[in-house]
Amino acid sequence: MSEIFAAVDALLAKARDGGDLPEPAERERLRKAAGLTQIEVAEALEIRRETFAKWEAGTAQPRAPKRGAYAFLLAGLADIHGTQGPDGWLTLARQARPLDISTDTAAAEGE
Numbered sequence: 001m002s003e004i005f006a007a008v009d010a011l012l013a014k015a016r017d018g019g020d021l022p023e024p025a026e027r028e029r030l031r032k033a034a035g036l037t038q039i040e041v042a043e044a045l046e047i048r049r050e051t052f053a054k055w056e057a058g059t060a061q062p063r064a065p066k067r068g069a070y071a072f073l074l075a076g077l078a079d080i081h082g083t084q085g086p087d088g089w090l091t092l093a094r095q096a097r098p099l100d101i102s103t104d105t106a107a108a109e110g111e
Contacts, residue, residue: 027056030074034077034080
C-alpha cells in the first residue's frame with residue numbers, strides 16, 4: 001500500500017515542477033529581448049552555459065531550487081518585454097521567489 005502513496009507523491013512532485021516556465025522559444029525570446037547572453041544567465045543561476053542552453057531549448061528541465069529562480073527571472077523579463085503565446089505560466093513563475101524571512105521580520109518590526 002505504501003508503494004501506491006509513493007507513486008502518488010512522485011506524481012505530485014512532478015506536477016509541482018511543471019507549469020511555471022514558458023515554451024522554449026519564449027524563454028529564448030525573453031532573454032534576447034533583455035539583451036542577456038546565455039553565459040550571463042548561466043552564471044547568475046550558478047550553472048554551466050551548456051546546461052542553460054538545454055533548459056532554453058527544452059531538451060532538459062531545471063530542478064528546484066534553480067527552476068524557481070529561472071522561472072522568476074523569466075516572469076520579470078515578461079513583465080518588462082511582454083509575453084507571446086499562452087501566459088498561464090506567469091502566475092506560477094511570479095510565486096517562485098521564496099520570501100526572505102529576515103526582511104519580512106524587520107519590516108513587521110518597523111525597521
